[in-house]
Amino acid sequence: MLYPEIEPYDHGMLDVGDGHHVYWEVCGNPDGKPAVVLHGGPGSGCTARARRYFDPEVYRVVLFDQRGCGRSTPHASEPVVDLSTNTTDHLIGDMERLREFLGVDRWLVFAASWGSVLGLVYAERFPHRVSEMVHAGVATGRRAETDLLTTGLGPMFPEAHARFRELAPSGDPAAGYLELLLSPDPAVHNRAAAEWCAWEDALQPLSSGGLRFESPTFGLAFARLVTHYWAHGSWLPEGIVLEEAWKLSGIPGVIVQGVLDLGNLLGTPFDLAHAWPDAELILIPETAHGGSDALAEARVAATDKFR
Numbered sequence: 001m002l003y004p005e006i007e008p009y010d011h012g013m014l015d016v017g018d019g020h021h022v023y024w025e026v027c028g029n030p031d032g033k034p035a036v037v038l039h040g041g042p043g044s045g046c047t048a049r050a051r052r053y054f055d056p057e058v059y060r061v062v063l064f065d066q067r068g069c070g071r072s073t074p075h076a077s078e079p080v081v082d083l084s085t086n087t088t089d090h091l092i093g094d095m096e097r098l099r100e101f102l103g104v105d106r107w108l109v110f111a112a113s114w115g116s117v118l119g120l121v122y123a124e125r126f127p128h129r130v131s132e133m134v135h136a137g138v139a140t141g142r143r144a145e146t147d148l149l150t151t152g153l154g155p156m157f158p159e160a161h162a163r164f165r166e167l168a169p170s171g172d173p174a175a176g177y178l179e180l181l182l183s184p185d186p187a188v189h190n191r192a193a194a195e196w197c198a199w200e201d202a203l204q205p206l207s208s209g210g211l212r213f214e215s216p217t218f219g220l221a222f223a224r225l226v227t228h229y230w231a232h233g234s235w236l237p238e239g240i241v242l243e244e245a246w247k248l249s250g251i252p253g254v255i256v257q258g259v260l261d262l263g264n265l266l267g268t269p270f271d272l273a274h275a276w277p278d279a280e281l282i283l284i285p286e287t288a289h290g291g292s293d294a295l296a297e298a299r300v301a302a303t304d305k306f307r
Helices: 049-053 088-102 114-125 143-152 158-165 173-181 186-202 216-231 262-266 268-275 293-305
Strands: 010-017 020-028 033-038 059-064 107-112 130-136 253-258 279-284
Touching: 010 088, 020 088, 033 049, 033 088, 033 114, 049 059, 049 293, 059 088, 088 114, 107 114, 107 293, 114 130, 130 293, 143 173, 143 262, 158 186, 173 186, 173 216, 186 216, 253 268, 253 293, 262 268, 268 279, 279 293
Parallel strands: 033 059, 033 107, 107 130, 130 253, 253 279
Antiparallel strands: 010 020, 020 059
């Protein structure tokens, strides 16, 4: 069961350079154990629900919207947008600026999906700043993982995939869509965003279809950021996160993974659990990437374990 709803006791906009201002908030116990929440996407933004995975009497919970999304500015949904200063390295740098700004020495990293990529890279670069980690719907940023989602799963959803590929019939779908999404013509970028988000929904058949993308503004920013990162391989050498998982030694962690998560087809959570000496892998039946009540309860149990 999630903890009751809670409001932040502090929030603001942090100037992280390059013209970007990142929204942040802190809730829970001001003197509690620090934890940072890394949202997915890239481009999903932090949510009120994410505050509820932590005992508010115990944890000082930091949430923030990564560059270009949520309440951070400039927003990736603007008619014309420059994404050149929105990369994995920039986001890692933003985390360190936020940590220093808030006076945190070490924090628990709580992440899901793309947030897991960001959290794992951060922990491998700054292991002395991470006390524990809790991951769900885990990914490691490999092109093999994103290729699976854009191309490899096509035969499982043939009609939806045929429509998805109409706008980018050849080459890397992420790169093809990114070009369309960055078009200054609203008719072009709005249609591309709608088609990309429709494919995202098709990949999660157990979730409530379309609810994530009710807002066209959210959908456009989300699609631009996802394709921007995927088209560039998240600026990570292929397989580097798994190769350097030995750097996580000494950091206790829990990986909570749905058995029906399609990302499991590449073995990512199992490979990570094998490469990360101090990780525990918990598999949740009848659960896909979109999550479930059982998966949420397991994530709460993980933060309770580290309290």
